[in-house]
Amino acid sequence: MANLKGKNVILAVCGGIAVYKVCDLVRKLIAMDAAVFCVMTENAKKFVSPLTFQTLSNNKVYHDMFDTSSWNIEHVSLAQKADIVVVVPATANTIAKLAHGFADNLVCATVLATKAKVLVCPAMNTNMFEHQATQKNIMTLKDYGYKFVEPKTGKLACGIIGNGNLASVETIAETIIEEIA
Numbered sequence: 603m604a605n606l607k608g609k610n611v612i613l614a615v616c617g618g619i620a621v622y623k624v625c626d627l628v629r630k631l632i633a634m635d636a637a638v639f640c641v642m643t644e645n646a647k648k649f650v651s652p653l654t655f656q657t658l659s660n661n662k663v664y665h666d667m668f669d670t671s672s673w674n675i676e677h678v679s680l681a682q683k684a685d686i687v688v689v690v691p692a693t694a695n696t697i698a699k700l701a702h703g704f705a706d707n708l709v710c711a712t713v714l715a716t717k718a719k720v721l722v723c724p725a726m727n728t729n730m731f732e733h734q735a736t737q738k739n740i741m742t743l744k745d746y747g748y749k750f751v752e753p754k755t756g757k758l759a760c761g762i763i764g765n766g767n768l769a770s771v772e773t774i775a776e777t778i779i780e781e782i783a
Contacts, residue, residue, distance in 0.1 A: 611639070611685065611778060614696075617649060630772075642709070681715035685718055686782050689720065690725075691724070694726050697736060697740060700713055700714070720748040722743060724750070731766045751774050752769065
């Protein structure tokens, strides 16, 4: 197993049903000695609570853009400490916001503020993923230098079989290792 000791992985967690798989990703990264910090959208908190990620990562979970409990500007301090920022599961909404420079939540603000590598792991309904607007936004992010772990084909939460399942935790972890180890 690869060693990520001394590496800071920021997981930018978005609101999709695949959020539950991110819990396994946190465990896998911790097992490789990475320091894992989770930033969540409000919608992500509807699927998995911040307490779950705090417990698994042994670190504070960030989700409030206007948290005043610290003097740090959280999206900037997280962006600066990152060796990699992983947007997972990347929703069509977050992909669109990032492609167009929106910073209206802590996840987007953190990604936009970082100079670290950015890895985007989409997960959504097939029609949403294949929609030309989403594909155009993905191309824009690739032009910015963002790396992608493509979704896989399988049975989606909506019941159809198609492309849009989050890539396996193992594939995402392997890609993180390739990018920063």
